[in-house]
Amino acid sequence: MRGTNILVLSPDPADQMYNGRWRDILEQLTTSLQHFGIEVSHAAWTRDLRMVPHRPQLVLPLLAWGYQRAHEQWLDTCKDWQRHQIPVHNPPDVLQWNSDKSYLKTLAEKGAPVVPSLYFDEISTSRLRESLSYFDVDRVVLKPTVSATAYKTSIWEAGQLISDPPEGSCIVQPYLRSIETEGEISLIFISGQYSHGLRKTPVAGDFRVQPEFGGRLTHHEPDQSAISTATKILETIGTSLLYARIDLVLNQNNEWALLEAELIEPDLFLGLDHKNGHMLGEAILNRINGQDIEQEKQMT
Structure with a gap:
């Protein structure tokens, strides 16, 4: 499909994250999606999206880094997107809910396997x-x-x-000492379906697995128990999501437990996806064409 255009939200130029590695991730995303004829542009998440040229068919907040330092503005902006029917996915109400880690308490109360908190x-x-x-x-x-x-x-x-x-x-x-030995695993889901996984391990003497702190990232094929755990978590969330990254760790009982459900601006690590982002490209086109919505209606 030619002429399809999406807008990826990036850090605000005034935020320290603007100097981070988001451009490399954007380049990987652009390369993966261009095979579907999808044109990718970007704008700061703080910008009035009604004023961007060439009104995008879909807006992805995948690189809206730094919102945690302007959380009230983030909440207000999500409400504006919803009010003005900006086609943001994941939906603005999800972006509000997922921006405060107290969502973990909600999921735990509904029976999802969450790290005790x-x-x-x-x-x-x-x-x-x-x-x-x-x-x-x-x-x-x-x-x-x-x-x-x-x-x-x-x-x-x-x-x-x-x-x-x-x-x-x-x-x-x-x-959890398993962070030192097993690290953390991330399972990427696209439109509710498992896509690919990776393992993140910290450098010796640290517990932070992010690349910004030297964390090592490798492709990982999760076992069925990890996939089942992540699937249960998504079912507990109960919302039609374009993308989700479910971060799991082994708890004190050596069982997989949710550390974070990243539904706003996760790195989807398409460079570790053996399908080269194929599921994401198809899901974006389906979301634009309304097929995801129709499928959801048929399921209900």
């Missing part, structure tokens, strides 16, 4: 000590409820000072 309006040493006892561990991971790319994320153990603590609400989880 405690939520606080603000952090203190006494609350961290309580968390050690609650999880029966000697170390916990502390992060803001609004965070990305390990922003203000740290490990704490008794006797330590809180290093670069979150400001405001936060989430505390047990430190």
Whole structure:
């Protein structure tokens, strides 16, 4: 299909993430989609999308990095997209919901296998000590409820000072030693179907698996239990998603558990996809043509 055009949302030029590796990811995405005749342009997520030239047929927030530092603006912008019927996918209501990690609590309450978590309006040493006892561990991971790319994320153990603590609400989880040995696996789903997977492992002495911190990324074929776990999580979310990246870790019982459901701006790691983004290209065309919606109606 020639003449198909999509818009990918990128970091705001004023945000520090603008100097990150998003251009390399955009290039990979563009290369994968051009085989479907899909033209890709980009604009900052903070821009008024009604003013961009050549009104896009679909808007993907895949590179809208930095929203965590302007969260209220992000929420307002999502509402504007919804109000003005901008064709953003995943849908704006999903983008709002997924931007605060308290969504993990919602999924856990619905029965999804989530890494055990405690939520606080603000952090203190006494609350961290309580968390050690609650999880029966000697170390916990502390992060803001609004965070990305390990922003203000740290490990704490008794006797330590809180290093670069979150400001405001936060989430505390047990430190899982499987991160050091097994790393974290990411399962990419396109229109609800499994596409490809990868393993992310940290450098020695670190727990952060992101490439920005030296994390190593390799293609990975997940076992059926991992795929079943990720599928259950998507079913619990219960929304028709164009894309999703489900990040899993082995918990203290050696079972797969959800660390993050990345539904806003995940790197889909198309360079590790042996299908070279074929599923994503087809899904974009189907979404533009309304086929996904029709299929969903038929299923219900």
